[in-house]
Amino acid sequence: MQRFVASTLALLLAIALVTKAAVAQEATAARPNIILILVDDMGFSDLGCYGSEIPTPHIDSLAAGGIRFSQFYNTGRCCPTRTSLLTGLYSHQAGIGHMTDNQGVPSYQGYLNDRCITLGNLLQSAGYFTAHTGKWHVGSGNLARLPLQRGFDRFYGVPEGGGFYMQPRRGRNVYEGNDVIYSADKLPPADWYSTDAWTDYGLRYIDEAIAAKKPYFLYLAHNAPHFPLQASPADIARFRGKYRAGWDALRQSRHAKQKEMIPALSKTELTARDATIDAWDALDEKQKEELDLRYALYVAVMARLDDSVGRLIAGLKERKTFDNTLILYCSDNGASDEGGLYGKFGTGEPGTADSDVFIGRAWAGLSNTPFRYYKKNSHEGGISTPLIAHWPAGIQARGEWRRQVGHVIDFMPTLAEVAGATYPTQHNERMIQPMEGQSFAHTFAKEEAHPRTLFWEHEGHAAIRAPEWKLVRAGAQGKWELYRAADSRTEINDVASEHPEVVKQLTTEWQAWAKRVGAKPFAGTPMELPGKKKGKGKAKAKSVAE
Template sequence: MATLTVLATAFLFAEFLSGTMLRAESADRPNIVLILADDLGFSDLGCYGGEIQTPNLDALAENGLRFTQFYNTGRCWPTRGSMMTGYYAQQIRRDYLPGVPSGGGNRSLRPDWAVLLPEMLSHVGYRSYHTGKWHIDDTPTNCGFVKTSLNRTGRYFNPKTGPNGKPLRPLEFDEEFYLTSAMADDAITNLKEHAEQHPDQPFFQYLAFTAPHFPLHALPEDIAVYADTYTEGWESIRRERWQQMQAMGILDPESARHVSPVERDLGPPYHFPEAFEILGDGETNRPVAWNRLTDKQKSFQATKMAIHAAMVHRMDIAIGRVLDQVRAMGCWEDTIVMFLSDNGASAEIMVRGDGHDPAQPPGSALTYLCLGPGWSTTSNTPFRRHKTWTHEGGIATPFIVSWPNRIKDRGQFRRNPQHVIDVAATLLDLTGATHPDDAPSPPGSSFLADLEDDHSADERTLWWYHDGHRAIRRGRWKAVSPVGEPWELYDLSNDRIESVDLALPHADILAELVAAWEQQLQESIELATKDLSDEARGKKAQWTRQSAVMSKAQQDGRIKRTQVLPNGESFFVADRHAFLMKPDAPAKTKLGKPWVFYAPALSRYPDTHESWMHQQFLDAGIAVAGIDVGEAYGSPHSQPFFDALYDEMTSRGYSTKPALLGRSRGGLYVSRFAIERPERVAAIGGIYPVLDYTSYPGVERAAAVYGVSADELQQRQDELNPVKNLDVIAEAGIPVYVIHGTDDRVVPIERNSAVLESAYQSAGNESAITLERVDGQGHNFWEGFFRSQKLIDFLIAAAKGD
């Protein structure tokens, strides 16, 4: 009995010491407030250049740090899963991987080792509270949170209920309730109860607002604040934001010298045509120029942005109230506060939930409005694209960190690339908590050192994959590929707005990044499936990226190529868009089926102006083909893709010596091919062709795709400028027929076609070239350019080998 008493006493003393040590250790650990906004754009906050009144977040930034290259996943549920675990969402089955069961919403799919932050923090003494949107599998209280509430979406106003507890029909709403404010109330209650009941433990409050996610619902008094703010239009507001961002120094001036060009043809990521019937004539699904909108559209659009601003405005007020509670508890100095958004602003337009009643005041409970691409472009200033895409506009988030006891470099910026996978890594680092012993090594990295001082971090690789959109960043280089489109390459050190695609001149770097992306994909598949049973793996065929409805909506929402291709087909060659217009009855030659190699084959070329001409080729049994190498401007780096198309065509039985046809900038393309491969050219035709890149597009625009500076491109003309190498074509005696206007100021005849004529004369082959000068015509759509029977007959004869 005495032995038992001694043992019991020793056990209780050990427990006492353990508890004392835990309290002593936890006293050195900061409290944590993690605040997540939903669909907030990079520039929406005042402290990131926006005009919306966000004094509480601005003060947080002024007394803390602003990160300028912080990334999310581009979508709500993957960001939440990544942020709460420190893994890529795909690794924990919270976003799509080929053949892997995964999904959004609340489906229970995470591996057992992928525990969430609150569970890990509980082992070092934290009590965790969740308020707001969840959108992770399982439930908050099963994942380490001791309390949870207000996990609701689709409504910001509370419907009144009847005796049965169900909403009244027709719906009536409680005027005293607004979801954003209620979330603040709940978080404040959590903090008060924690102070009263658990003062010796550090807390983790996760506050996940739904604002400013659609439907656009806001309090009337908040909407009134912005009633006249946005009537000047989205271009004006975007310009003002950019000017403010420059004045603040938000972005490295070398990385973003201007805003990204507006993609006028890019609308919502998913197209739901029925929504526009409900919303009426005021809605538009493209970011068209403001001055092209009707008065009704301008009013409708300005009101939508006013509601969006009001939602952000009220969220800031709610945040201020929560932070005031932390101060009232006397623990402000030792509380780390983090604020960010789950993705970029949304271009989506739809009607769901309680529907949209156009007779109700915009922003009220029975309306259902979405921001749309016009204002989303502004909210994501200065970046490209929107939520769901992996361009910067979809994945860049404002990120603010405050921690008075630790951050001394207050009000400054941190410019190292970071990702939501780093949130968990950092919080584990500063608290001493760890992942489970059986958890694989996470990709997230702690940025604790960035809180101490501004330093240059080692290059790291970050990876994205959502809705078929792909991206990878390594150091300053980023490769990105929208669903169904070729890979693009950008140097973010001088082009954060992703305006100049360097895929051609830096094909070696792109290839390395694409290989790294594929490797990460395969490693993620392996990690995401290693705990699955054979039965679960056997069902992989049923797992798809999207439902059939969403897949169709995304397909309908994609930018359409507007090439006019009589009897044509589109396909990919060397990961590039290519086309082939095929005659019903191909002519025959000794060298194979005849064809014309056309350029430029951009998204909108060839167009309707050339349809009659192309039909003449088809009627003569001659095919027409082209490959889209982007704005290559005759760069030698385009040649491998021209070779790839040539190889594809000859493998299909087409002639080994096609005729070339270059329209305008296409002259640079076909002249490059002829200079590099004169033995493969039957003849060259041209419609006001560009041959000199200094005349068009100019060395400043052409330099990037040539892979040199503008000064170097100017100095190396003898080597690089097609017009300086036309002697190769002339000496080969390749037959040429060119039609060019004498009044062309865009592509002056004297600096282009006339130089080609002179080269033939110097080579003694003047009989092989015909330059048809058209008096009084410029660079226009004069029918004679596109219905020149002489040019058409010349190309038909050359393609046939006649």
């Protein structure tokens, strides 16, 4: 009898263990692979699925097979956005309130501090194989600041930032792991192109994850379409002559598409052309020819980016992981007005490894349609980004829009939820700060708005978006402007003078936030603000050739 009881108990224990293992295996299998694609300096309207004439069929296919967000935000600049995206904190809290320069205070030390974790740390702890390819730009110059020491199993990319597509320039190095493999003194092969390389290595790392039988997290951070714009002659030739219609007509065209396509923008007014920019029709033929070439270069870079997304999709399908992979796509800030009012060619033949092409403010205004202002600003043109979420096994909606207000700080809680990961209170025996973001995983099933308040500060540009209002200023010297958040996304009708009590309340909230996160007052000199000319009739057509 005792032998029978012992045998029965042993059998029951074995069944329980097998069942537990099967349940654990099923739970692991149900967790999605995750690919987070971040692009650089892409405007809100630069995708076909957000109103553009730029051909982006592969990215558009993700939108058609998933969901798009119409009110998702970044921080307005590359380093702070990457910091917030990776840590789930406002960038000042993680040590990168500005860029990677150390300003001598903790919130502006210029690299990730030890009171935060990254998405790599979070997902690594949940059993994921974690890889990063592309632009890091949240700390360099010390191995402790590089991706392998911040939660990633594999790294192939540039710690110091972007600034090239074909050959590294001084101060930029391509790393594999902790080792420099390409530099200004050790050039890559002649056919090397960053957009392709980041994708190719991403697929290589996915193969490693599959071999290890682990779910994977790939943080794929492109430097495209950031200046200096470089592309092959064949890619540029595809788009020469297609932008002779000019920014005025194309802004109108994109806005008309957006009003039909994006429910949240169906009643928006298009902002006026920036007052510093001449009407397209006022330019002569030579100027139009130069400007067409500059934007054709930008579009060529965008098209190559879309091609790389197509190769990524094909690679996932070939590996049979596409259906259970959550792909997220967004930009680090709005289009940049750097390079002068009308952009510049700089040195070298346009598009080559030696060239230094910028699109400038005029074309950036097109890219940021229907909004105003640019990269660095806290107005909608600086901080609004497309967000596409695609996951066939987990998102049943196809081609739907979501109005949920979101921010890059939301990636941490969202990925924790879908991956079944637990955000810790300590890391490496140090207390870390709690997440600032909110998960948007609920939007994968249905439209369901969760009201919230968000904050911005960069170089004195600042904003607070509350459920009903947005308060924003252009530069530390700028006056606070007030807009109704829901129906004034293009920030045309400033009602600050009509609601001084709201301005006072939101200013108080913003100041309390700034003190809490360590956003010190910007100490720079007053900046020339977009939309204000220094003199009468200045910045005319001759500026086109800058």
